[in-house]
Amino acid sequence: MSTVLRSDALLGGTLFSFARSIGQIILQRNAATGALVLAGVLCASPRLACGLLIGALAGKVVTLIAEPADSPAVRDDLYGFNGALAALAAFTFIRDTSQAAAVAILAAVFATMLAGTLARGLSRWNLPILSSPAIIVTWCWMPLLADRGEVGALGPVAKSLDALIEAAFAGLAPIVFASGALAGGLIAVGLLAARPARAGWALTGSALGAALHGLGGANDAVLLSGACGFNAALVALAAAPLGARHAFIGIAVAVVIERIADSAGIAALTAPFVLASWAVIALARRLEAASRNNVLHSRPESAVEP
Known part of the structure; x- marks a missing residue:
């Protein structure tokens, strides 16, 4: 029974940490915030929600491999949000789901790896990386892979x-x-x-x-x-x-x-x-x-x- 309880506690802690990493997208290390961000994406588009989860998971895996257990990225749940943003960009700008998923995984991996390098570089000026890794990685592939379909005109709106x-x-x-x-x-x-x-x-x-x-x-x-x-x-x-x-x-x-x-x-x-x-x-x-x-x-x- 104690083993089961410890396993449940570990799983719960992992889920809370994962949710907090998603909350970092809007600069909040809070599990409830992360869950509600995911809910918001899911309401807008289940496809985008899958992209968010793919990117956040890829970010977690890369961080656990590349960073020490006591590193700021792990301690402050900073590992997932740039991966999530990079994956969301792929699912937004690439219509084909299979291609979007492949780009999302690679973009999330590279964004997470770049985050560590940028964090060390920006530490000279005590500046946070924010979403800069996801932006840089997305800019790298967009000219080659982004779909350029016509965007429909927005209809009239009431100014109330x-x-x-x-x-x-x-x-x-x-x-x-x-x-x-x-x-x-x-x-x-x-x-x-x-x-x-x-x-x-x-x-x-x-x-x-x-x-x-x-x-x-x-x-x-x-x-x-x-x-x-x-x-x-x-x-x-x-x-x-x-x-x-x-x-x-x-x-x-x-x-x-x-x-x-x-x-x-x-x-x-x-x-x-x-x-x-x-x-x-x-x-x-x-x-x-x-x-x-x-x-x-x-x-x-x-x-x-x-």
């Missing part, structure tokens, strides 16, 4: 308060390559389960990002579909711990990068989020260092220790 609220929730869904207010709503609930303030920041970022895209000339139908909010929402989540000022700066920077990439015809994915987050983190540290120096120099001479 309900539509705007729905768009704010829908803006969270593209984080996991999904669409729709239901998927975004489940992601928001997942954030709420981790920390209520984070859900508020994500929705604020989504709404503000869409508004700034609107000022930049984005189509109303695109705005209300939620397609313009996900990078801003992610930046808000990443920068909120640094303070509201940095969160709003990050949102604005992400939107500018996204508009430039869109004008250039580049599939930006979550690169605007990554670049804006790095910029805001670097800015916050520079301001903190400047503030410490000012305090030090403003102290009376008699108060300065020899």
